[in-house]
Amino acid sequence: MTEFDKFAEKAKGIHRLGILRMDVDNLGEIFVRGFDFLGSCDKQMGSLSRIATMSRQLNIFFSGYLNIIIQELNHKINDEKVQIIYSGGDDLFIIGSWDEIPELANIIQERFKEYCCHNPYFTLSAGISMVTGKYPIYHAAMLAGRDESRAKAIGEIFSDNQSPAQTDQTNQKNALCFMDTVIGWEDYKDVLKIKNLIEEIVNETNHRAIIEKLNTVVYSVNMFEKTKKSEKYSFDKIYELVCFQKWRWQLIYNLHRMSSKYSDDTIAQIKKLQSIILNLNNNTRLPVLSWLEMPVRWADFLTRKEGKTSDE
Template identity: 25%
Template sequence: MSEQLLLQGQLLGIEEFLLSPSGFPDTDGEELLPGRSMWATLLCEVLPRGLLAELGLPRIMLGSSGGGQFLLVLPGTSRAAAEAVLERAAAEIATLGSSLRLIWSATENLGDWTVVRRRLNDELRRNRDAPLAAGAQGVFDAFEAAVPKPSPAFTAHLDANIRQASSVGWSPESPATILIGEGKHTWKLTPNLSLEGITLARHAAPSEEGSGPANLATLAARAQGARAWGVLRGDVDSFGIRLRRVASIEEHVQISVLYKQFLENELEVLCSLPDFWRRVTILYSGGDDFAVFGAWDALVALAREMQRLFSRFTEENLKEFPGAEGKTITMALALAPDSDASLSSVYRAAGEDLERAKTSNRDCCCLMGRTLEWKRVSDAADLKDTLLRMAAQFRSSRQFLFELRGLYGKPGSQKIWRFQRRISAILSGSRDREVQKMRARLVNEIIGRHKTEVNLRPAGLVALDWAWLASEI
């Protein structure tokens, strides 16, 4: 009986690849970002399945896949053949430029899982940190710079093709190429969990004609209030630590698949609801993160709903696991600064905001340029509704919001009576009891309940900017 082998693969440099300049002539790269993200998502689904099929091994030997990595169980006699396929895939991926790399590690499935995992990760780390260890001959020789050219691995229309395809294929001759509906081995694309198919979140808001995905201008026009679009990115907090704490390979696979299925299924279901299906397009859904773009107000609502569902998901499925790791999620929403902004630039801005939010805190959301805990996001939403109701009492609601917004340009140590006098001047002329109650609540929500000094809350500024966008015609 041959030994059992665990093989772990990882795709590095995905972020740089998504944002790298286009290799296609006459394109600005904007339409390539969705296609590249779909390609990167599918590659770590198709490649391990194709590898198993090529070796004549059953699907059950696929432990986990997607999210830029995969884990396989192989007989020891298949190691050389498996690495030959991966080497061809790595060579093809290297032609895409940027810093995209496929690396892998393999070890015998002997001993405790923590020991096996350490061996896998140590080899993976060596391959990542020392890419020339396998052979550096000729690396420093003089060479002529190659002219960038389109790769056969994907085309400018790959995004639309994948979103409309019923199946994808793979062939060992081009192991890094995603084939649409053809190839030596094929698999169905399904929105729900399937043992024989590949689950893929690929909803796209339809264009007005219904012939393809809506462009950025169309998504912005479908927003309520300001005609603006944005990118929402989310990432599970400390997911890697959660995986490192599992005690067996069965738990590792269970946790990996559980998170991946949740993100894919919930995103697909949410985006099919009436509030989102014409206004939001999915960029990708990974093992512990996701990205979508669309109308700005739809993205705010989507972020809050995803956080609510994720909180319920962890309460029901991770209650037996100690610690807070992997049980919270952080998101960031970046809005396009103008109508000429590219999808890649806003996607990059959302990533930078997400990184800052996760560095300073966790279980939070970067909204309107401010990082708030999720509870404060709900407070900002309630305050935004209060502001809009109060603005409706005045002939110039935009001027009312502008005056309130100006308070944040003043020093935060103003005496409370000065703040009260200014806001009373803004709201003067109304003796309606409901308006006066809303005014008192507004003051408390924006500055807190300090009796001597004003401490302007970030949630108040988020609510003001939110109301400003919502009231724009």
């Protein structure tokens, strides 16, 4: 068994290797246009010495401080489940047990914000792919790189009231792509909250019905995306019919039917889950329905038995 196989075997739920790639957003713009790119300045800020200093400081984070973050994580879980393949300059490439990778990515972007004194123009985008332990790492890195590019293209995804042209520069990237789904980092805690609730309900009921019900909603959303591309109907009409009507009543109906079969505590959790999903829709960068698949699949993979899953 190779070291990569061991990472996959240690994973909770399905046995998969997680591949993480992250890099700094808009760094090329900063180098080409100087620090004036970061906002209005009364004087020219983009001197060579300032650019060189910034480059050194970024390298310190990726080639030095990142090792401390990894050590802290492995110490916390009392096991070695993640490993740096490459880090330096302005990017990183990490492998490990898939279940540890999303939270690691979140920790890295949070620490990076602190390191940059919460400057809104210094952000990270990340892509996470999942493969078997025997999958060629070179190809897995390409998959993660593709997902990283999708995260950086978050500004192109339709939002309720904003188009990419209307969106602030700092909201164009600063995102994560995981489970083939893109979210802004500010919505990560909401995704985690939904995932944890789903996982708790599955474990308490010893049944996967909650995932099946939510997958029905996810399927409706995916059908909407396909119909939208058909151009047979106006975009606004389809969005109104599918996003704001069908998925809502379908969610309420499915969860209500399910809740009648379980204990009061489980019913309370199901109602809490329903409330969170419905109430979040107008308070996230992208509509909840555009990323609901992420927490559903995440909880699904965490609670599956390896023998019941197919290769991803």
